[in-house]
Amino acid sequence: MLDPKLLRHQLEFCQQQLARRGFQLDVEKFSTLENQRKALQVRTQALQKERNAKSKAIGQAKAKGEDASDILAAVADLGDQLKAAEEQLHAVQAELNALLMGIPNLPHATTPDGENEEDNQEVRRWGEPRQFDFEVRDHVDIGEGLGLLDFETAAKITGSRFAVMHGGIARLHRALIQFMLDLHTQEHGYSETCVPFIVNADSLRGTGQLPKFEEDLFKLYHEHDYYLIPTAEVPVTNIVRDTILEKMPCRFVSHTPCFRSEAGSYGKDTRGMIRQHQFEKVELVQVVKPEDSYQALEELTAHAEEVLKRLKLPFRTMALCAGDIGFSSAKTYDLEVWLPGQNKYREISSCSNFEAFQARRMKARFRNPESGKPELVHTLNGSGLAVGRTLVAIMENYQQKNGSVQVPEVLQPYMGGVSIIE
């Protein structure tokens, strides 16, 4: 959520910045509601003040044993007036809040202009795509060829966009998770965290998936409004919801499955493991002081990049343009890994600074030692990395002419010394 004060006092600025990301702020509606809110709030509070004063006088009169019937008569119709004013105020506040919850974050000054992914800017590039002296296969052909990847059976068990992995591929998948967790906890200073994979609606509102993006989620058939997590970002970031932190920064790394309905992506990436309803991800989450958040974004992005470097997978880092960043983000870097099977770079990590956007929704604060007052924190997260896509990248980049797959050196200790999957 944006700062309501910023919207009130710098509405034009907000409108301009939101326009950069293609969001049309209904200035007129906001102003009208805001003016109504102000008038109603002042009126309601004045009535409350009057009621409080009169009630107190009644109490004092009764304590002295005096007759309070005059004051009681004076207060007679106050209750109805107050109730009416409160109801109107609540209605306007609810409408205003709904409007506010639907407004995306302002892009940061360093987020480049642009409408869509065509306009994203390459920041840096690492590694050289390998030259193959045989015909390159994609991960589906490789995996099915080895008999270790099975989409048909997954379709029988559940439906489309699921996979069954066996043997060396399943183990490689597990090895990747262990490797990533170890790297981030042992070298990057993150604390390993295990969280629920089912969350409530408050948590999803906190990080921004609700109310606008419910159709992307799997909702459970249950007496409460429970959802499968679309990313560990939701449960992990919500650790700090409704809290005043004393120690900062917080750095969490968490491995979870992620569940996405992929509504609206019909026909996109239908082949293989790139876009699944269920996938695993190792997620990095940081909660930092506002002045540190852009430094933290650079560091977090570097932590994700380090995974690709150790795996020797070529990638490029993209600064997403204002039209392509997510709803809650002020600035996002995407890491795109080279996939020989597709002959292009594909997203494998997304690292974002949400500034206070999520913190305001979550009421996540820290106590500023200088002022002694609670202030909103800044939150960040990034994939470090998406495990399924990393597996795809390894299969395609490390494939051999005979259809086998080499195991990257750093993963071999996690594979019991196995160096080739065949």
Add this chain to the structure above:
RNA sequence: GGAGGGAUGGCUGAGCGGUUGAAAGCACUGGUCUUGAAAACCAGCAUGGGUUAACGCCCAUCCAGGGUUCGAAUCCCUGUCCCUCCGCCA
């Protein structure tokens, strides 16, 4: 699933329907004392919002939402969460 008990400020924990935003203790901050520190003593110390140039003033908040009342932390209803016991269970 059954039966009870509970939820109060950063923490612990009092609180008859009426100057209770809330006792007390701890923690924290400042001061006195001390060469310094500790101890002792004194003082301050909730959150959100409105309004104001500012000092300030005002409103709300004792898990959440309704209700009763001139007035609710206190009474009633509903929900959520936590604890204890019984049953079931990975």
